[in-house]
Amino acid sequence: MSSVSIGFSAVRSLDHSCFAPLYSLSSSPSKSYFWPEAVGGVFRRWKDGGSGRLLVLASAAVEESDPGMDYAETNWKDQFQKDFERRFDLPHLTDLFSDLTPIPSTFRLKKRSPSSDDYVNGYLYREQYNGYINNDDRVLLKVIHRAGPRKEIFFRPGDVNAAIVTCGGLCPGLNDVIRQIVITLEMYGVKKIVGIPHGYRGFSAEEPEIPLSRKAVQTIHLSGGSILGVSRGGPDIEEIVNSIQARGINMLFVLGGDGTHAGANAMHKECNKRRIKVAVVGVPKTIDNDILYMDRTFGFDTAVEEAQRAINSAYIEAHSAYHGIGIVKLMGRSSGFIAMHASLASGQVDVCLIPEEPFTLHGPNGVLRHLRYLVQTKGSAVVCVAEGAGQDLLEKATGTDASGNKILSDIGIHVVQETRKYFKEIGVPADVKYIDPTYMIRAVRANAADGILCTVLGQNAVHGAFAGFSGITVGVVNTHYAYFPIPEVISHPRLVDTNSRMWHRCLTSTGQPDFI
Ligand SMILES: Nc1ncnc2c1ncn2[C@@H]1O[C@H](COP(=O)(O)OP(=O)(O)OP(=O)(O)O)[C@@H](O)[C@H]1O
Ligand SMILES: O=P(O)(O)OC[C@H]1O[C@](O)(CO)[C@@H](O)[C@@H]1O
Numbered sequence: 001m002s003s004v005s006i007g008f009s010a011v012r013s014l015d016h017s018c019f020a021p022l023y024s025l026s027s028s029p030s031k032s033y034f035w036p037e038a039v040g041g042v043f044r045r046w047k048d049g050g051s052g053r054l055l056v057l058a059s060a061a062v063e064e065s066d067p068g069m070d071y072a073e074t075n076w077k078d079q080f081q082k083d084f085e086r087r088f089d090l091p092h093l094t095d096l097f098s099d100l101t102p103i104p105s106t107f108r109l110k111k112r113s114p115s116s117d118d119y120v121n122g123y124l125y126r127e128q129y130n131g132y133i134n135n136d137d138r139v140l141l142k143v144i145h146r147a148g149p150r151k152e153i154f155f156r157p158g159d160v161n162a163a164i165v166t167c168g169g170l171c172p173g174l175n176d177v178i179r180q181i182v183i184t185l186e187m188y189g190v191k192k193i194v195g196i197p198h199g200y201r202g203f204s205a206e207e208p209e210i211p212l213s214r215k216a217v218q219t220i221h222l223s224g225g226s227i228l229g230v231s232r233g234g235p236d237i238e239e240i241v242n243s244i245q246a247r248g249i250n251m252l253f254v255l256g257g258d259g260t261h262a263g264a265n266a267m268h269k270e271c272n273k274r275r276i277k278v279a280v281v282g283v284p285k286t287i288d289n290d291i292l293y294m295d296r297t298f299g300f301d302t303a304v305e306e307a308q309r310a311i312n313s314a315y316i317e318a319h320s321a322y323h324g325i326g327i328v329k330l331m332g333r334s335s336g337f338i339a340m341h342a343s344l345a346s347g348q349v350d351v352c353l354i355p356e357e358p359f360t361l362h363g364p365n366g367v368l369r370h371l372r373y374l375v376q377t378k379g380s381a382v383v384c385v386a387e388g389a390g391q392d393l394l395e396k397a398t399g400t401d402a403s404g405n406k407i408l409s410d411i412g413i414h415v416v417q418e419t420r421k422y423f424k425e426i427g428v429p430a431d432v433k434y435i436d437p438t439y440m441i442r443a444v445r446a447n448a449a450d451g452i453l454c455t456v457l458g459q460n461a462v463h464g465a466f467a468g469f470s471g472i473t474v475g476v477v478n479t480h481y482a483y484f485p486i487p488e489v490i491s492h493p494r495l496v497d498t499n500s501r502m503w504h505r506c507l508t509s510t511g512q513p514d515f516i
């Protein structure tokens with residue numbers, strides 16, 4: 001692959017260890033060459049059957065630009081930027097209600113330069129020295145909308161009827177986000193805030209709404225779970241929007257994964273169709289970290305921390321046993337981020353198996369043969385397997401859960417059974433210990449890093465709704481908080497790039513060969 005850099009920008013990201021070139025021209029026809037760890041957006045272009053195509057890489061997410069666009073002209077950079085800008089334009093209430101006029105924000109910010117009023121007993125209180133965000137402010141090459149409080153807002157706080165709903169599986173930090181949404185709504189002057197019980201099912205009105213106030217949420221972040229409850233499945237979009245209308249909800253905060261966001265976007269569209277003024281704002285929740293564009297989603301950091309505890313226990317068990325083999329199954333239906341990061345964090349994993357990397361168990365290049373080598377050379381081995389890994393090796397499970405997600409076959413149990421069988425067959429003793437910490441990981445409270453992330457996301461969700469956006473979600477990209485149109489972030493799950501430096505670091509740490 002030949003590649004020519006034509007411009008640089010120093011963009012720093014917490015996730016990444018480098019400063020990255022911004023634009024790069026490449027003649028590689030292969031889609032597999034990308035730099036998922038490059039930051040700030042790396043533009044790479046190659047010839048594809050005569051028409052130029054372009055990739056933008058944003059914080060480990062790879063997005064193909066509109067293939068219909070002709071980037072062959074010399075001003076491809078401008079064209080690309082315009083195309084990207086168009087795709088990331090945010091739906092706004094004024095798209096529907098053109099006569100809406102904003103009012104000065106009720107969210108008070110202190111001035112940047114302190115005045116004598118800001119001193120109390122000689123101390124300067126400057127915790128809110130911050131500025132309002134301009135609607136033109138963008139992050140990542142100035143195309144993605146910056147999150148934060150706007151000077152003008154589109155709701156009178158007295159008219160706001162806000163609701164919060166948490167859907168899908170549990171995730172550390174849900175209570176932190178709920179808490180911060182409530183606190184921020186109150187800071188704007190909102191009085192009517194409720195929680196919808198048990199996810200979208202709560203819209204079918206079997207259970208009463210949960211009244212929320214600063215007092216009610218003050219300490220909820222001290223425990224895991226969601227005080228509102230969660231669920232999968234539930235009523236269809238029309239029924240949900242009927243319920244939104246009947247309850248008079250005009251700000252809806254939706255905390256959930258890709259399914260929840262698909263629902264939120266459908267609700268936003270249905271509200272538009274009915275011409276009702278409702279701001280639907282999502283906060284992505286997934287311990288799997290499988291949402292596009294975001295540096296990370298809340299709960300992921302905590303999940304990794306908990307997961308590496310399970311791995312360390314597996315190591316101690318395996319290491320203490322004669323020919324011990326510790327096998328740990330971690331969550332990750334389509335993406336192996338938890339398994340990869342926990343393996344790296346622990347440093348004790350010999351084999352890390354993720355959905356993105358095919359492998360065989362049997363045969364000369366299989367996992368089992370390598371385990372035999374490990375127990376015979378170092379005395380023990382640890383395997384970390386993501387739940388979505390190796391599904392092609394298993395008998396297909398049939399059916400879906402209440403939300404329509406495919407039920408996966410259990411790769412953890414399969415690896416355990418096959419390992420026991422293999423060692424018995426070859427007459428080598430092996431003491432196999434299995435740990436599945438799945439729900440222990442999900443149910444814990446958020447750690448400090450996630451607590452901060454949840455706080456900022458919760459605040460920004462409220463700022464986004466007051467700013468008049470709807471059908472959007474909030475995330476952190478290249479360390480900046482930004483708003484995204486929902487369809488862009490859920491178009492497909494974010495996957496571990498097996499050509500990335502991070503996956504290679506993981507392989508270096510485990511020392512595992514290719515199992516193909
Ligand atoms: N395409 C869709 N359109 C409308 N609603 C959906 C869609 N997919 C899922 N939902 C609804 O969203 C809710 C949550 O979906 P799901 O159970 O798939 O969890 P999720 O949000 O993807 O979170 P998790 O990461 O835990 O799987 C459910 O109530 C489900 O009915
Ligand atoms: O057992 P539940 O609640 O359906 O959740 C399992 C799913 O949750 C996830 O962690 C996503 O939140 C997936 O990786 C996993 O398949």
Ligand SMILES: [Mg+2]
Nearest residue numbers: 168257258259
């Ligand atoms: Mg999902």
